[in-house]
Amino acid sequence: MATAQVCVLFIVICTTLAEDVELKHKPVRLFTEEELKRYDGSKDGQPIYMAVKGVVFDVTKGKEFYGKDAPYNALVGKDSTRAVAKMSLDPADLTSDTSGLTEEQLTSLESIFEGTYKAKYPIVGYTASRILNEDGSPNENFRPEDQPHFHIKDEF
Numbered sequence: 814m815a816t817a818q819v820c821v822l823f824i825v826i827c828t829t830l831a832e833d834v835e836l837k838h839k840p841v842r843l844f845t846e847e848e849l850k851r852y853d854g855s856k857d858g859q860p861i862y863m864a865v866k867g868v869v870f871d872v873t874k875g876k877e878f879y880g881k882d883a884p885y886n887a888l889v890g891k892d893s894t895r896a897v898a899k900m901s902l903d904p905a906d907l908t909s910d911t912s913g914l915t916e917e918q919l920t921s922l923e924s925i926f927e928g929t930y931k932a933k934y935p936i937v938g939y940t941a942s943r944i945l946n947e948d949g950s951p952n953e954n955f956r957p958e959d960q961p962h963f964h965i966k967d968e969f
């Protein structure tokens with residue numbers, strides 16, 4: 814292999830490793846239900862957060878949708894996965910529970926998750942359903958969502 818090729822390979826490997834290391838050290842904020850509830854848009858000046866599929870998004874810039882008295886205010890301060898999947902504001906659907914959803918609703922959820930939430934709003938953390946196993950132990954398979962165009966906010 815020519816020296817130049819070896820050099821390029823070396824740089825590529827170094828860059829890949831550097832990204833891996835950096836990712837491992839990014840802080841990940843775990844939101845409890847109570848904590849997420851604080852960001853329900855009821856207080857002026859407070860950021861507005863909502864979770865979809867256990868991923869907490871800062872939806873403050875969508876205040877006209879999610880703020881106090883706005884049409885989708887019911888979705889914020891909690892994990893509203895089911896409501897988003899069903900396009901429903903029924904209080905019974907304001908939950909992370911996805912049991913019994915149809916294929917069509919799950920496909921719709923996926924496309925809104927990717928096309929609206931991940932594309933438009935920065936991720937600020939995760940709920941326990943994403944980070945922890947049911948017994949409270951860390952979920953070894955947890956990987957932060959890939960969202961390269963936003964910087965994860967560190968609010969510790």
Ligand code: HEM
Binds near residue numbers: 872896901902929
């Ligand atoms: C008659 C019923 C509805 C109408 C006319 C309507 C209309 C709209 C419109 C026009 C937008 C796009 C606004 C924009 O991007 O500028 C929007 C976004 C949205 N709608 Fe609805 N909607 C309706 C019902 C619902 C219901 C029942 C839900 C329940 C979950 C819902 C959830 C959303 C969400 C989550 C967004 C995205 C907001 C964002 O970009 O962050 N909508 N709606």
